[in-house]
Amino acid sequence: MPLDREVPTPTPRFPVNLAAPDLTRWRIGNTGIAGVHSFAADAAGPHLLVTALIHGNEIAGAILLDRLLRATLTPRRGRITLALANLDAFARFQPEDPTASRFIDEDMNRVWEEHVLDGSGRTAELRRARELRPVVDQADVVLDLHSMLWPSDPLILTGRSAQAAALGVAIGLPPTVVADDGHTGGRRLIDYHRLAEPAPGRGALLVEAGQHWEAATVATMEGCFRQLAGRLGLLAPVAALPPGRLAHVTRTVTAQTDNFAFLRDYRGGEVIAERNTLIALDGEAEIRTPHDDCLLVMPSPRTLRGHTAVRLAQFD
Structure with missing residues (x-):
């Protein structure tokens, strides 16, 4: 007798409880790269790159970056760069069909391999990744903001970098940190060779902050950013949280x-x-x-x- 199993059903329509921000004023950037804004202190320190909209429908990250840009970040030391990644896909976001704007041609979080970036591909996502590559190459630490379609507790993904795993555990939000090998379909931003190699002071975290289109997801992203920026000495420290679990x-x-x-x-x-x-x-x-x-x-x-x-x- 065959084992019972669930019969696949159409993807449910999850409610969109967030309004997509107007990013018009941020599209030009201040770095010569569209959608990329960078703020430096006089004192030397690490360079933190915060990315949102690697997937165009994950608008919680865009809401946080819009909030941070309106506040005009002033680092105590080092540099903070905020990058709105797949702006073209985001421009297609419609609450009536919110999953359709995840990307235009291909998943932008599967293209971060040297031979792919240096290859002959001409997708919209590859073109944008190549535009962003110079700032990725300058960053010491990357915080890549994501959200999830299906119900799940928030977590941090670190790839196989021991340094990134230690950093994720240290900031404590979200409290679950997962070291993994990524996907067979291509390398994520956090797997990009420069970020994954064992160099002092370097690491990349992908935070899956909660379900798409929920206010709690934005709050988790902001808490994670504040904990990380405070620990790196870029912004005023916030109250420390218990370490995460790896x-x-x-x-x-x-x-x-x-x-x-x-x-x-x-x-x-x-x-x-x-x-x-x-x-x-x-x-x-x-x-x-x-x-x-x-x-x-x-x-x-x-x-x-x-x-x-x-x-x-x-x-x-």
Whole structure:
């Protein structure tokens, strides 16, 4: 008898509880690169790059950067750069169909590999990544702001950089930090070679701050930024939070068929107590937890073949 599983359903229409900001005044920038604004102190210090809108429909990050730009940042030392990444995709954002503006030609968070950036590709996202590359090459620390479609606890992704993982744990918001290998479909910004290499004072954090289009997501992004900027000495320190908890991805589950389905609804951040628990079927292949206390990282109930369905992780 075949195992019961959930029948895939159309992607639900999640409410859009945020208004997209008017970014017109910020499109030119002050660096010679559209949408990129940089603020330096007289005193030397690290260079923090904060990026939003790598995905054009993730407007929470744009709301935070708009707020920071209106406040006119004044670093105590070093430099803070704010970059509105995929402005062209963002320009297409419509609350009636909010997922359609994620990108124009391809996912901008899969193109950050040297041979891709230096190659012959001519997509809108590649052109924009090449425009942003000089400022990425100048940054010491990157905070890449993202949000999530499906229900999940907020988290920080660090790639496999030990320095980034230590930094994510130190700032404590969000409190879950996940070291992972990224995606088979291409390198994320945080995986860009200069950011991932073990150099002193360098690291890149991708914060998945909560669900798209929710005010709490903007608040988490701002809290994360304030904690990081304070720890780096760029802005006034804020009250320290308890350190985060680090988990390492032990398996990235990529759908091999068009019939991937979880056996029940799982929420990102859920921990499955027992190893060998059956959680999904990929066609006829069983997906089971590889160890006790298995953390589910951003499970996607609607997964196409070749895309990441879930990452399975173990806490230190």
